[in-house]
Amino acid sequence: MEFKISSELKNIIGKDLIVNDEVAIFELVKNSYDAYATRVDIIFDNDKIIIRDNGKGMNIDDIKNKWLFVAYSAKKDNLEDQDIFTQKQYQDYRNKIQTKRGYAGAKGIGRFSSDRLGKKLTLYARKVGSNTVHKIEVNWVDFEKNSQEEFINIPVTYQKLSASKVSFDNFTQGVILEITNLRSQWDDLKIESLKRSLGKLINPFEVNTQSNHFQIYIKKQNSLLEEPVKNELIDVLTLKTTKIELVIDKNKITTKLTDRGTLVYEIEEDNPFNYIDNITIILLYLNQKARNNFTRIMGVTTKEFANVMLYNNGFRVYPYGEPGDDSFGIDKRYQQGIRRYLSTRNLIGSININNYSEEFKEKSSRDSGLIETESFKALKKIFWDKALKRLEKYVVGIQWSLDDNIRDKDNNSDVPNNLSSIDTKYKIIDLISNLTNKEKVIIKNFDVDFLNILDKSNNKITNKLILLAEKSSNKDLKREILLAHKEISNLEKEKNILEKELKDNYDKLVQQEKQLEVEKKEKKEVLIKLEKEQKKSLFQQSIIGTEKEQIIGLQHQIFHSSSRINRNLKLLIKTLDMEKLTEKQKKYIGVISSETNKINSISRFITKANFNLTASDIEEDILIFMRDYINELYLSKDKIIDSNIKIINFEVKDVYVMKFKPLEITTLIDNFIQNSDKANANEISFSYKIVNDKLEIFIKDNGRGIESSYIDNIFDLGYTTTTGSGIGLFIVKNIIDKLGGEIKVVSQINVGTEFIIRFSK
Helix, strand or coil, X not given: CCCCCXXXXXXXXXXXXXXXXXXXXXXXXXXHHHCCCCEEEEEEECXXXXXXXXXXXXXXXXXXXXXXXXXXXXXXXXXXXXXXXXXXXXXXXXXXXXXXXXXXXXXXXXXXXXXXXXXXXXXXXXXXXXXXXXXXXXXXXXXXXXXXXXXXXXXXXXXXXXXXXXXXXXXXXXXEEEEEEECCCXXXXXXXXXXXXXXXXXXXXXXXXXXXXXXXXXXXXXXXXXXXXXXXXXXXCCXXXXXXXXXXXXCEEEEEEEECCEEXXXXXXXXXXXCCXXXXXXXXXXXXXXXXXXXXXXXXXXXXXXXXXXXXXXEEECCCCCCCCCCCCHHHHHCCCCCCCCCHXXXXXXXXXXXXXXXXXXXXXXXXCECCCHHHHHHHXXXXXXXXXXXXXHHHHHHCCCCHHHHHHHHCCCCCHHHHCHHHHHHHHHHHHHHHCCCCCEEEEECHHHHHHCCCCCHHHHHHHHHXXXXXXXXXXXXXXXXHHHXXXXXXXXXXXXXXHHHHCHHHHHHHHHHHXXXXXXXXXXXXXXXXXXXXXXXXXXXXXXXXXHHHHHHHHHHHXXXXXXXXXXXXXXXXXXXXXXXXXXXXXXXXXXXXHHHHHHHHHCCCCCCCCCCCCEEEXXXXXXXXXXXXXXXXXXXXXXXXXXXXXXXXXXXXXXXXXXXXXXXXXXXXXXXXXXXXXXXXXXXXXXXXXXXXXXXXXXXXXXXXXXXXXXXXXXXXXXCCCCCHHHHHHHHHHHCCCEEEEEEECCCEEEEEEEEEC
16 A cells, blocks of 8 residues: 555645745745855746746756655755765865855755746756756646646656757856746735845844855846845844843853943853754844834834844744734733833844754744744743843833933933943842852853942942952953952041041031131121121111201202193193104203103102212112112102002012113103003002023003004104103103113003013123
8 A cells, every 4th residue: 555645735835835925935045045056036027937046056866856856855864965075076166165054944845835926837957067957847737637636647847958058148057947827916016025025034143144145136027127135134233222142052051231332241151951052042122212223224113123033044934023923922921011021113133043953943834933842942931031031121120210311311322321320330230140149150241330339338239249250250350340349448448547537636626617607607697797788778768967857848849840840841742743843852852851850850869869869870789779769769658759559569589780870760660650650550560580691670550551553652752642741651761772771561451561671781
């Protein structure tokens, strides 16, 4: 008895097994790699795909005994290149190729990937050093006509050709696959997707692997340009990120953690699974700055791309690392604690298997990952415990625990700002100490900058660093820590001696301190007294003596005379056509009014002022001057001026010294109060603020307000919105201009008016 094989087997190991067009092309490209090709070209033409390589090619024996032998793998039997490495005629070729090179495939079914792509396959093969080309034509549809037909009875057409008869240029060796009657359309978008996927097919995380000397070119329909496939991840790997790297040998595992180029720690420990060998794991955490740079380089977000890929002997294994793939359960765990764990969207990494072991075999369905062997289970455990969790302890436990300001700055930086924090250094020392508490964990290196936190005041940290030094295999680092500790111990001894000397002189120092306190108190009292004198009111009641009654009588007469001048000036202005007056005439009227106001001011505070009235300018605190003028003349018990308006005077807490004419400032104040009275206000307030050495004074009332159409004219001579003469605000504007200031008015009908005066020193 014996098995019979239906022609349906073709579907089972062909298009039904490899259900993805990209994976089908990957398998054929990997076959070219296994044939020692250094270059493979993928050409898309009308209803045709050509895959051509410059590998070792095949002779008639290879075709009969290997290519047409279903499910047989000479690679697995170590017979694939027996003739290449044993027969003399291939000596030149043998010297040119890299002999220490593993195989990307070993199942003997990869050739059936062409069935997934098209209904017909024409294969041209030329063995290295041969002038003969072997041509095979396979019509996959022939296998689909009758499933009761035996597989071996479906004919494959063979033809032997002279090299000169083949139409392909420069076909000196290798294999050409011409796939026609395509089963799906290949538009530009699909070809670009293939190009990007092929870029991830070869491992970029280990630039010195043999597979990285293998080039793939794509030529599109109707294009003369052959585009090399670029592994874009190589650019991404230059990003400054937080990175953990594991090198797994048979006996030991070396782990190195760096933060944007700065070494955090490097440790070495026993490998608990000594049947796992020659594997590396690289895992990168992308902070906000790295994610932004990633999107700029790749043209897609990390959410669409980032994940952990797996490479077996330099070639990508699917589906690990595909968008949405969670084969390692990273995202499932992330959902259980989004503030405690990392997700695939901010991780890029790779698991790189380089040992050609039967323990790491792909499933026959080439987009289904590796067979779940004991070795693969052990590898996943190492990935979780020694890569992912250790990276999380640093990122989540240290970077994410920073206060908001430092964390935000660190998250958007190419340099590790967090490492400058003493608190962070303490946490990292704790992190390293916890790692080394396990048996047979040796510290190879860590950032020597941690040495500057050696301090006798924190014996716990110092002792941890000393223990780390004892466990370190880095003799230089160990020596630095112990020397630093010795130096601190010597400083501690010197400190004790100094403390004893200080203690002996303690009583003397206490006495000196008491004396200093007395002197300090006396000095403070003198300063307070001086400050009171400096802030003494400019309008304190002066002692005039026996002439007081005569001066008050004179004051009364001056006030009435100046008031008559003012009334007659207003009557004069009402008889004049202001638009016909010349600027010189307006100036004369303004001067008369201004001087009359000064006379009024003099008459009002002549008995109050204690400064020289004949002085043109004084240099005083203008805020104190204004406050005291309002208090003494409008608000005090023996006030000079009666007003119907409630005046809210400002409380002065600051000092603002500037040059001014006293009579001009009093004229300003009087005019503002009179204007508010005429606007039927019942309250006026004075306030101020100082910003960047600039003084702003605010005079605000609750009168009837000024219409917006009048605002631009209120400072014009003769212009009035009340029963006044239209001179007051004209004088106010002139005074402020002389002082180098500026005035602004804001008003709202039936709400009130606010004047804002700004002065700069």
